[in-house]
Amino acid sequence: MAHIAPRSAPAPASPRPPRAPVPAAGSSAVRLLLDISGDVLEPACADEADGVGLLRTDFLFHGRAEPPAREEQTAAYTRMFAAVTGRAVTVRVLNAGAGVAGPAAARPRRAALVDQLAALAAAAARTGADVGVMAPMVSTPEEAGEFADLARSQGLTRAGVMVQVPAAALLADRLLYEVDFVTVCATDLARYTMAVDRAADFPPGLLDPWQPAVLSLIGSVGLAGQSLQIPVGVCGDAVTDPLLALVLAGLGVTSLSMAAPALPAVRDALGRHTPEECRSLAGLALGAGSARAREAVRAAARSRGTGAGPGGSAAGGRPAARWGRRAP
DSSP states (O other): OOOOOOOOOOOTTSOOOOOOOOOOOTTOSSEEEEEEOSSOOOHHHHTTSSEEEEEEOGGGTTTOSSOOOHHHHHHHHHHHHHTTTTSEEEEEOOOSSSSSOOHHHHGGGHHHHHHHHHHHHHHHHHHTOOEEEEESSOOSHHHHHHHHHHHHHTTOSEEEEEEOSHHHHHTHHHHHHTSSEEEEEHHHHHHHHTTOOTTSOOOTTSSOTTSHHHHHHHHHHHHHHHHHTOOEEEESGGGGOHHHHHHHHHTTOOEEEEOGGGHHHHHHHHHTSOHHHHHHHHHHHHHSSSTTHHHHHHHHHHHTTOOBOGGGOBOSSOSOOOSOOOOO
């Protein structure tokens, strides 16, 4: 079976050419996107968000000895993309295997990956959808570049990867150079950063995206994104916490993907805080010695009269909204 041709990462000391600015989505500084599992994508649900930030495709492959044919995949993706006409959709391609398994592990199944990418490109062409694809469990810039090259060779113009392991975050400047965007899975990043085995007992709070070590890694990715002008998203249950959404915005995150019910509270919280306030709250969270950063940030937000109340929704404060406006 043919392998994806290896490619060398840029040398750390090599100068990089500037990239063109990323166009803003409407007037939003932070785009609020949907996190979707399965083949049900309701247009009314999609209208509440600026697009789809994470569309999982695993459901098409589960319980099958062989991957679905390209034509079957194309038909399924076409139905889903048609439900969100006019809004961007980011698709996570099939994870190559259980545990830590990204594009490198997918090489023996390169034909299946090519079929999936070709089907996604065909569905995008049929519907006119703005489709981006991203590979999960990527660890190195080389893996990111290999996947991006393969996706583009199939006609997909937006290619990215997920940041789920510390290695990807630590080399964020080089990894982001290879792609058009990245999405951080806060839950997975916390799991691997804090060395938590979900099957074993572990101290409460260890698997917590508020851990300063986890936030520091997300901040590294956000800083690299700002430097290279590459969009950085975050997905997972963590982003449904409006208070954490403020911190993530302050760390340079440009989009948040979540289930539809969480959108109003997060939008409200972001709308009550300026970018400067979010950066200040992010600095406070990074400076905390433990996951108690959440309490410190909440107290600081309340003391300024713009904080999140019980349950995380914002209360009081300025009427002017500067973050999280829906694109018109």
